[in-house]
Amino acid sequence: GAVVSQHPSRVICKSGTSVKIECRSLDFQATTMFWYRQFPKKSLMLMATSNEGSKATYEQGVEKDKFLINHASLTLSTLTVTSAHPEDSSFYICSARVSGTGEVGYTFGSGTRLTVV
Amino acid sequence: AQSVTQPDIHITVSEGASLELRCNYSYGATPYLFWYVQSPGQGLQLLLKYFSGDTLVQGIKGFEAEFKRSQSSFNLRKPSVHWSDAAEYFCAVGDSGGSYIPTFGRGTSLIVHP
Numbered sequence: 001g002a003v004v005s006q007h008p009s010r011v012i013c014k015s016g017t018s019v020k021i022e023c024r025s026l027d028f029q030a031t032t033m034f035w036y037r038q039f040p041k042k043s044l045m046l047m048a049t050s051n052e053g054s055k056a057t058y059e060q061g062v063e064k065d066k067f068l069i070n071h072a073s074l075t076l077s078t079l080t081v082t083s084a085h086p087e088d089s090s091f092y093i094c095s096a097r098v099s100g101t102g103e104v105g106y107t108f109g110s111g112t113r114l115t116v117v
Numbered sequence: 118a119q120s121v122t123q124p125d126i127h128i129t130v131s132e133g134a135s136l137e138l139r140c141n142y143s144y145g146a147t148p149y150l151f152w153y154v155q156s157p158g159q160g161l162q163l164l165l166k167y168f169s170g171d172t173l174v175q176g177i178k179g180f181e182a183e184f185k186r187s188q189s190s191f192n193l194r195k196p197s198v199h200w201s202d203a204a205e206y207f208c209a210v211g212d213s214g215g216s217y218i219p220t221f222g223r224g225t226s227l228i229v230h231p
Contacts, residue, residue, distance in 0.1 A: 004160075006160065034218065041224075041226075042223065042224075043207065043221045043222060043223040043224055044161075044207070044221045046218065046220075049218065091158075093160055093161065095161075105163065105166065106151075106163075106211075106219060107163070108153075108160040108161040108162070109160050110159055110160040111158065111159060111160045113158065
């Protein structure tokens with residue numbers, strides 16, 4: 001089945017530094033990927049949609065200059081949290097859209113726990 | 118805009134008991150519906166999905182869900198819960214007419230007592 005690999009699984013960084021999270025589709029080409037943020041005991045909040053070779057589409061209220069998304073190939077999308085602050089600490093999950101015959105599905109990475117100290 | 122309501126924040130059941138997790142959606146046309154499970158610190162795993170056809174959908178791990186258009190519901194069921202089923206469960210609705218991007222409910226936390 002379609003598998004998405006997300007790395008790192010957890011990262012601790014200092015305030016003011018940048019952190020890059022990678023999301024790779026292992027056995028399929030992901031033209032569209034999604035980035036979610038999940039707060040404790042909360043649902044998943046869609047941050048942005050990234051399409052291979054074009055600029056990401058950000059949801060309202062998400063700072064595009066803080067959360068840089070790059071989708072340069074059909075198998076890799078990256079999320080860079082720039083100048084991270086403690087309030088950016090969260091669980092980030094990527095997802096890829098998987099298209100089959102007459103159906104659409106989504107497969108998720110295992111998530112990245114970001115802690116900014 | 119589409120939306121999903123999961124009215125129960127927590128559900129507690131005894132191991133071996135039956136389970137039903139509620140999900141109601143709001144969408145103008147026939148939606149794509151999903152149930153996902155998330156273990157602590159992990160990503161989401163698809164349990165089952167409904168796109169069309171038979172309204173009773175079978176999924177992995179013994180789960181099933183029934184699409185009821187008249188009630189705008191897509192409740193998840195399992196006849197006998199195992200301790201390993203303890204997790205967070207998310208219902209999601211996808212836009213069948215365009216982007217397909219799923220909108221998630223807030224989740225229901227399942228607690229299983231031995």
